[in-house]
Amino acid sequence: MSLEQFKDRNVKQNYTFIPVDERPTEPLDKFKQVMKRTFKGELFVGLWVVFREMVRFNIHTVKYPMEKLPISPRYRAVHKLYRLLESGNERCIGCGLCEKICIANCIRMDTRYDENQRKEVTEYTINLGRCIFCGYCAEVCPELAIVHGQRYENASEQRAHFVLRDDILTPLDFLKEGKQQEFDGFGAVSPNADERIKKTPTAY
Amino acid sequence: MTLTGFVIATVIKILVVLGVISALAGFGTYIERKVLAFMQRRLGPMHVGPYGVLQVAADGIKLFTKEDIVPQNSVKPIFKIAPIIGAATAFIALAAVPLLPEFEIFGVTVHPIIADINVGVLFVLGVMASGLFAPLLAGMASSNKWGLLGAARTAIQLLSYEVVTGLSILAPLMMVGSLSLIDINNYQAGGFTDWIVWSQPVAFILFLIAGFAETNRTPFDLLEHEAEIVAGYATEYSGMRWGMFFIGEYANMITLGFLASLIFLGGFNDWGFIPGALAIILKVSFIFFFFLWTRAAWPHVRPDQLMWLCWKVLMPIAVINVVVTGIVLMM
Numbered sequence: 001m002s003l004e005q006f007k008d009r010n011v012k013q014n015y016t017f018i019p020v021d022e023r024p025t026e027p028l029d030k031f032k033q034v035m036k037r038t039f040k041g042e043l044f045v046g047l048w049v050v051f052r053e054m055v056r057f058n059i060h061t062v063k064y065p066m067e068k069l070p071i072s073p074r075y076r077a078v079h080k081l082y083r084l085l086e087s088g089n090e091r092c093i094g095c096g097l098c099e100k101i102c103i104a105n106c107i108r109m110d111t112r113y114d115e116n117q118r119k120e121v122t123e124y125t126i127n128l129g130r131c132i133f134c135g136y137c138a139e140v141c142p143e144l145a146i147v148h149g150q151r152y153e154n155a156s157e158q159r160a161h162f163v164l165r166d167d168i169l170t171p172l173d174f175l176k177e178g179k180q181q182e183f184d185g186f187g188a189v190s191p192n193a194d195e196r197i198k199k200t201p202t203a204y
Numbered sequence: 205m206t207l208t209g210f211v212i213a214t215v216i217k218i219l220v221v222l223g224v225i226s227a228l229a230g231f232g233t234y235i236e237r238k239v240l241a242f243m244q245r246r247l248g249p250m251h252v253g254p255y256g257v258l259q260v261a262a263d264g265i266k267l268f269t270k271e272d273i274v275p276q277n278s279v280k281p282i283f284k285i286a287p288i289i290g291a292a293t294a295f296i297a298l299a300a301v302p303l304l305p306e307f308e309i310f311g312v313t314v315h316p317i318i319a320d321i322n323v324g325v326l327f328v329l330g331v332m333a334s335g336l337f338a339p340l341l342a343g344m345a346s347s348n349k350w351g352l353l354g355a356a357r358t359a360i361q362l363l364s365y366e367v368v369t370g371l372s373i374l375a376p377l378m379m380v381g382s383l384s385l386i387d388i389n390n391y392q393a394g395g396f397t398d399w400i401v402w403s404q405p406v407a408f409i410l411f412l413i414a415g416f417a418e419t420n421r422t423p424f425d426l427l428e429h430e431a432e433i434v435a436g437y438a439t440e441y442s443g444m445r446w447g448m449f450f451i452g453e454y455a456n457m458i459t460l461g462f463l464a465s466l467i468f469l470g471g472f473n474d475w476g477f478i479p480g481a482l483a484i485i486l487k488v489s490f491i492f493f494f495f496l497w498t499r500a501a502w503p504h505v506r507p508d509q510l511m512w513l514c515w516k517v518l519m520p521i522a523v524i525n526v527v528v529t530g531i532v533l534m535m
Binding site: 034038043046047049050051053054057058059060061063 | 239242243244245246247250497498500501502517
């Protein structure tokens, strides 16, 4: 299944109305109905359909752990915190917008000023027991620091284990290998963002 | 043949039939899962062995090592005996079935039939019918309401199909004039056009329908109707006790395949260039496949529908068929 098919949500429902005849009351009508149903051959149509499918061998099984269906790029799974590509610093500037906008009130951050009087995030927690995966935090983030990741297979004793800051933050060696890909999913800038930006008065 | 030789030969035949048919019954579960899966566009068992072939062995190990649970309020002796009835009757029924044509091995002529009795058909059908005591007793003894419902439906099913089986098989027996399966087979020795199915198509269809009911296969799978009652008579069974019911069911399917091939489809006579042994194996395989095929294609029926079908439709047709056959034979 290609990604385009998967993203196509306009699936038409091919419902067909099956007309149901009136129940016969007269013995003759009942007999006629029995005869009609007996010689209609619907059972053989059923046999033919399943045999055709067997011969075609058009298997739709997904061997799940080895083979996975692509998930939509706009899927909102467990969060990720990104780093700057050049310096490797955290993108998060501690502005607190995500904490403010979070309607489930599940994001909590502690910040302080470091020795250069720059804001530094000391604690960043997401309570997955409350998070409703609305995606507002990713949408509001001005630095594209918090995004929704693609990780949907989670198993642990506690939900909190998925959103420890050390886990959702891109590891440094991972970043050095260039594996942090710019996120095109939920909360990302649109592909034509440059064209849509208008010049501010100070640029004239 | 001396008495000692006869006893030894019979014991060997019994062991071979027991071993081969129970192995085939186990393998039948694998084939069934595969065929059903392909018909439903799935893959079926794939992980144990190449293409999941060793799934049979894995299932066997699981069944043998699973905890044997006997419910507290059940009637324990009957609960324990019921699966044995199921498996035993299925294999006893095979005793009077000629499985292959005669062949020679090491200079000894082998008759591949354990007991060549002259009432073969009656014996096979009778023993297969008494096999229905297994689900009946199992369901009534297991102190479980679903089990009890399954047992009640067993009674309904037995009442429904048994008459049709007997009447449908009566017409070909009238033509042959013998109850021995070997005689019936020899009656069709003339080749493809001699098959009884061409002169008795109605009886063949009726016999197949009744056979589906007899072996609890899906259109008439009332005993263990997963959609309506939780596993029916087998609800309380686990491990090998449950497994024996199913070995019995698959052995019954094989027996029924042999019966249908012998009585209607020319038996083990040579079929064109195909030798007789291969011919009957092909026929039985096709009927076994047909069992699986219908399971994928056809819906269940309700108990009242089965009774209606058997008593109001099939039995009159069978009686008419017998009468017409009699008139034709007299002319």
